[in-house]
Amino acid sequence: MIGSSDGHNSGSSIEENNHFGKLGNRDATPEIRIGKDEAFIRVKYFSAAGVAGVWAKENTRDAIYDALQRKETFATSGPRIKVRFFGGYYFNNTAMDGDNWLTDAYANGVTMGSDLTAGPRPLNSTPSFLIHAIKDAEGANLDRVQVVKGYLDGDGNAVEKIFEVAWAGDRTIGTDGKLPAIGNTVDIKNATYTNTIGAVEFKTIWVDPEFDATQSAFYYLRVLEIPTPRWSTFDAHTLGRTPPGDVAATIQERAWSSPIWYSPEGEARSETEN
């Protein structure tokens, strides 16, 4: 899993507050992007570009390609959010304490992009997941972390279920299973927001409450930022206009980890299933 762009400018337009379009002269100015030219109005619906994250031991070509090959990669919708995700059978309650927790996590579990079945497994054991998400140092605070689980139900239908695992502020999950929204500090007229809500980081150990050892499943992380102005809201502010009504004025930027796959037979998926 990586994030990227479909830009044609030889530059990635990843920042909402510094969006310069993706199509050269065809969407180079705020006037064109949110203007009234119906002939090329599509650009209004395009998002700013995403970013590819890679966990490499060092900033060298070899180390980065090694990380890509073992799929220890993640995606963001633009901000430099950092996400760690480990799965394993040998993590205890203190697995994320202390200075060496990362070294131990690599030694005792598998990283994002891996099969959870690799290596020996204790009998009748439930895997647990280590989750660490850190905000962009120059960006918005974080709202929540979710785990998305995918599996086939009894009828063979594909199901994706979202679990809320960590969140900022004083909120509780409702009877509908959903976590209430965090709120919104965005001043749409001035295209600003404040980090008075949200968290800097989430660090937690999670166990799937519905784990079924006989069922194949994948798990990936989704980390949401607090609401911030969309690029079109910045463009509208630049032009002293009201933001376009047919696109959202605020968005929640996010990061996604590569999945961790669980399969009951205790074997890695074959190459052809990728």
Add this chain to the structure above:
Amino acid sequence: MQKILKEPLFHFLLIGGGLFFLYSFLNPSAEQLDNNIIRIEESDVTRLVKAYQQNWNAPPDSATLKSLLKEEIKAEVFYREALRMQLDHNDEIIRRRLKQKYEFLVKDLADSQQPSAAALQTFYEANGNLYKERVKYSFSQIYFSPDKRKKPLEDAQVVLAQLKNSPATTIDNKKIGDNFHLQNYFAERDYNDVRQLFGQDFSKAVFANKTTGWTAPIRSGYGIHLVNITAIQAASVRSFSQVKEKVEADWKISQQQLYNEQLYKNLLEKYEVEYDLEKWGKE
């Protein structure tokens, strides 16, 4: 002899000769072309197997090799027919590729040159800006998390007052502040290094300090930090012995550019170029 070796004309003749040799080596004889013979040699098979292995990390099995060879023959037939029809003419991609191949010949020539110590020294002195070392700071930091405290800035100020009265050896950064996702000590980082880790505001604030010691609390996107600057390394130009390998590589690149320009100048003399000076401007 020394003088001849430096003569651009000599380089030109050398390259010209090389091209001729390469051409006759890479192209099948006219006779073979005329007779419409396509001969698959051992070397062709080796090349195909090698290319396949590079892509797939395993040698092709016999069925795959057979289809690779069929493809190779098909490609050769189309290639020859296309040449006969002169489809390579007025093709921008082919033109660009041939230009590139021609320039590679010059690169090989430049790579084979061994510069004298004096030439490298002169190049190093003339291009000091290529070997600059930026200002670097070493510092330790104590983190106060807004996730864990109601008033991280006030907490940091209280701690700072105590730290200023304590001998440095008794301070254990990790025990005082909150857990931080990065380390507590950073050695010899430049402005951009620090910016990438902590954000621009933090980096600006750290690099605004011109002396070592504890700074006022600094805010980053993560929270409040107490920063103890332990060393400031001024900007400098790295010494010749430190960067000798880079100087040699840079020298070769500059030689290559020089050869390319010289070669082009010589070749251009063979041609009479006609274009409308009034319309397209003067050189």
